[in-house]
Amino acid sequence: MKLKLNGWDLNMVFSSCHFLAEHDKCSRLHGHNYGVHLTVKGDTGPDGIIMDFVILKKAVKAVIEDLDHRVLLPGNSKVTRVVVDGDQVTADSGNKHYSFPLEDVVILDLDAVSAEMLAHFILQRLLNSLELPPNVQAIGVGVDEGKGQGAWIWQKL
Numbered sequence: 001m002k003l004k005l006n007g008w009d010l011n012m013v014f015s016s017c018h019f020l021a022e023h024d025k026c027s028r029l030h031g032h033n034y035g036v037h038l039t040v041k042g043d044t045g046p047d048g049i050i051m052d053f054v055i056l057k058k059a060v061k062a063v064i065e066d067l068d069h070r071v072l073l074p075g076n077s078k079v080t081r082v083v084v085d086g087d088q089v090t091a092d093s094g095n096k097h098y099s100f101p102l103e104d105v106v107i108l109d110l111d112a113v114s115a116e117m118l119a120h121f122i123l124q125r126l127l128n129s130l131e132l133p134p135n136v137q138a139i140g141v142g143v144d145e146g147k148g149q150g151a152w153i154w155q156k157l
């Protein structure tokens, strides 16, 4: 069986700013409302459930709270150089130079801040923070960049 949690309906959403280096339009700094969805596949336990919805929602909200109302920068990018200098962060991408207050920024251990990479990041954080019962067989995370378009990642357990 499968559990499905829809981020738009459950307020598992965050608003953040990013850019995609070397992309025609998306290389300009811009923002999205992101919706985070979760699917958990597994057998039901003796209590008749796969896993408690409440635990899953809390875990997702804890992860996205760190991303909300921030500028998200790719710390592992080969084309964007991100440097922390005191209380400022600079990001150099092609001929563009950005500078942000450190408190407004999250530097992610990612090559790019795409929906795909954000899904990967959120999945890893959930796998680290959640205690998944043995009946859970797989977990999937979807990240929408606005409604209607998003990326999904799956992890078999």
Ligand SMILES: [Zn+2]
Residues within 6 Å of the ligand: 018, 019, 026, 030, 031, 032, 145
């Ligand atoms: Zn974007």
